Amino acid sequence: MRFFDEAAVLQRLDLDGCRTAVREAMVALSSGQTRQLPRSIIPIGAGRLFGQMPGALLNGGYFGAKLISVFAEPDRPGRSAHQGVVVLFDAESGQAVCVADAGAITQIRTAAGTAAATDALALPDAERLTLMGHGHQASAHIEALARVRPLREVRVWGRSIERAQAFCAQMSAATGLSMVAVEDAREAVAHAQIVCTVTGAVEPVLMAEWLTLGTHVNLVGASVASAAEAEAAVVSAGRYFVESRESARNGAGEFLRAIAAGLVAEDCIQAEIGEVFADPGVGRRSPSEITVYKSIGHAVQDLAAAAYLYEQVR
Known part of the structure; x- marks a missing residue:
């Protein structure tokens, strides 16, 4: 059995290969070539959860699960709140x-x-990115998005302007990109062509009226029904895409709030992202459209990433 600790994963799991693996997994999810159960969460205590996410890559020869603890400890901000393992089994041998x-x-x-x-x-030529949040996901997103779009400027907003400034200095040195910390959220979003919310917020930090025509929005940070990084009107501001319709009904906070407010119906979901990957025609239709993508996270994504990692070094 292969074991990859944090350092080994960060060293060996390359973004380009992982992007391809996740893309293929989402196409398989939308076409019924994978199986997964909804996340099971067991409360352990105040602010502490144990989650299990099982799934099977029927077209890839693996099955398994992610087992993870989520321990919120505000007095230890440098500590990762998510800890655990992804366990991968071979579908041929069961090992x-x-x-x-x-x-x-x-x-x-x-x-x-x-x-x-x-x-x-x-948009193919999108070069202005705004990140709402400045944690580990923010740095990973800068590196990943720079591989698919010609980024020229990255604006960063967070609840602490000092931490946003420190983050920008660090990332500018690491990437060579123009990084700008912005104290006002609306100013940070103004004129952005790509907006990513990667915060731990449970109430909206992104408002629909701040978005300009042609913007693409990624809602990433909130992954439970009770949390929403964007106000409900963002869902109805443009074409709305999800990882899966089922997960959106169970855990997309912005979507559920938009339905409760009467802004949209369930059929406002234009397509699952796997359907867009398989047929780009169901995605963006014009340069002026606002597109919104909601990411919650799926077991098949974790398993696909682990399988790619395992295959690379086997």
């Missing part, structure tokens, strides 16, 4: 063949999935 650090897998495959969706839905 467990790989165990990989779940935090690193999640970090890379989430950014890779966003990049794949952005490549399919954003």
Whole structure:
């Protein structure tokens, strides 16, 4: 059995390969070539959860699960809130063949999935990116999105302007991109061609009226029904895409709030992202459209990333 700790995953799981693996997994999910169960979450105590996400890549020869703890500890901000493992089994022999650090897998495959969706839905020449949030996912998203669009300027907003400035300085040195920390959220979003929300917010930090025509929005940070990084009107502001219709009904906070407010009906979902990958014609239709992609995360994405990692070093 292969074991990949955090350092090994970060070193060996490349973004380009992971993006392809996640893209293929989402096409398979939408076409019924995968199986997965809804996330099962067991409360462990105040602010502490244990989650299990099982699934099977029927077209890839693997099955398994992500087992993860989510421990919110505000007094330890440098500590990852998500810890656990992805366990991969061989579908031919039934043998467990790989165990990989779940935090690193999640970090890379989430950014890779966003990049794949952005490549399919954003304007081809989009060069102005706004990130709402400045944690580990923010840095991963900059690297991933720079691989699919010719980024020229990245604006960063967060609740702490000091931390946003430090993040921008670090990322500018690492990437060579023009990084600008912006204290006002509306100003940060103004004129952006790509907006990514990668925060831990449970109430909206992104408003629909801030978006300009042609913008592509990735809603990434909130992954439970009770949380929403964007106001409900963002869902109705343009064409809305999801990872899966079922997961949107169960866990897309912005979508559920938009339905409750009477702004949209369930059929406002234009397509699953796997359907867009398979047929780009169901995605963006014009340069002036606003497109919105909601990412929640799926077991098949984690398993596809782990399988790609395992195949690379087997």
